[in-house]
Amino acid sequence: MTGDLHCHTRLSxxxxxxxxxxxxxxxxxxxxxxxxxHDTMASTSRAMVLGERYGVHIIPGVEFSAFDxxxxxxxxxxxxxxEKPDRLEGLCMKISDLxxxxxxxxxxxxxxxxxxxxxGVLKYAAGSTSIFTQHxxxxxxxxxxxxxxxxxxxxxxxxxxxxxxxxxIEYPDVKFVINMIHSAQGLAVLAxxxxxxxxxxxxxxxxxxxxxxxxxxxxSNTVEDTSRILSLCLEHNLIPTGGxxxxxxxxxxxxxIGSYITPKESIERILKKNK
Numbered sequence: 601m602t603g604d605l606h607c608h609t610r611l612s613x614x615x616x617x618x619x620x621x622x623x624x625x626x627x628x629x630x631x632x633x634x635x636x637x638h639d640t641m642a643s644t645s646r647a648m649v650l651g652e653r654y655g656v657h658i659i660p661g662v663e664f665s666a667f668d669x670x671x672x673x674x675x676x677x678x679x680x681x682x683e684k685p686d687r688l689e690g691l692c693m694k695i696s697d698l699x700x701x702x703x704x705x706x707x708x709x710x711x712x713x714x715x716x717x718x719x720g721v722l723k724y725a726a727g728s729t730s731i732f733t734q735h736x737x738x739x740x741x742x743x744x745x746x747x748x749x750x751x752x753x754x755x756x757x758x759x760x761x762x763x764x765x766x767x768x769i770e771y772p773d774v775k776f777v778i779n780m781i782h783s784a785q786g787l788a789v790l791a792x793x794x795x796x797x798x799x800x801x802x803x804x805x806x807x808x809x810x811x812x813x814x815x816x817x818x819x820s821n822t823v824e825d826t827s828r829i830l831s832l833c834l835e836h837n838l839i840p841t842g843g844x845x846x847x848x849x850x851x852x853x854x855x856x857i858g859s860y861i862t863p864k865e866s867i868e869r870i871l872k873k874n875k
Contacts (some may be wrong), residue, residue: 601864603632606843613732614635615848628858634661639695640729659732666774682786690797734850750852789813794820818840
């Protein structure tokens with residue numbers, strides 16, 4: 601029994617639909633899948649229906665964008681199995697609206713450099729609950745200005761420190777996000793600590809009981825990172841999770857569904873809500 605508990609669809613910044621992901625999970629022999637779109641749980645109802653059709657178990661999930669104000673860093677928190685998901689709707693809408701406003705400003709900046717249109721970019725975001733830089737890059741690729749979603753042009757335009765078209769965004773405080781997840785009776789799992797250098801936060805939150813789990817198996821984690829995470833999980837009785845962080849073609853690396861997985865023991869703990 602294995603699961604890929606980190607996948608994105610067209611509802612956020614993935615390139616495939618819900619059914620595509622679930623059917624591919626079935627083909628690759630994955631028993632459990634969690635669609636963790638950014639700041640939306642819009643996939644849950646349909647995923648449940650399709651999961652039953654394909655014989656793949658669905659673990660409801662969402663990946664929240666947050667900010668560690670103490671260390672001035674972005675951080676992502678995965679939420680699994682919220683029993684009262686309605687309590688997360690406001691947070692999802694707030695973050696999605698902030699991202700839409702920010703990305704539209706970024707599109708306007710790109711329009712000053714390249715002859716693209718707002719409508720030309722928004723068509724790639726059709727079906728998404730927000731607008732992402734991948735959608736801007738898709739427009740630039742189709743018009744022949746680059747061939748890579750995360751190549752040199754992406755970094756020139758959108759690097760968070762030097763990008764000419766980067767626009768900052770103020771995500772909710774990570775402690776607030778975790779409190780909201782727990783108020784919805786969900787599990788709060790720190791996503792890919794390596795990507796945003798979240799190890800100090802990981803240590804702090806593991807010790808004070810704020811986290812329920814940590815993503816140990818992820819393409820960004822080194823062998824040493826995974827070992828460190830597993831040791832911390834064992835010490836503080838946290839759930840180690842894993843997933844491909846699948847985005848389809850909207851990805852900077854090759855990482856198909858099932859390339860990183862969550863083992864049976866962790867899935868059982870998630871299903872039992874760590875009881």
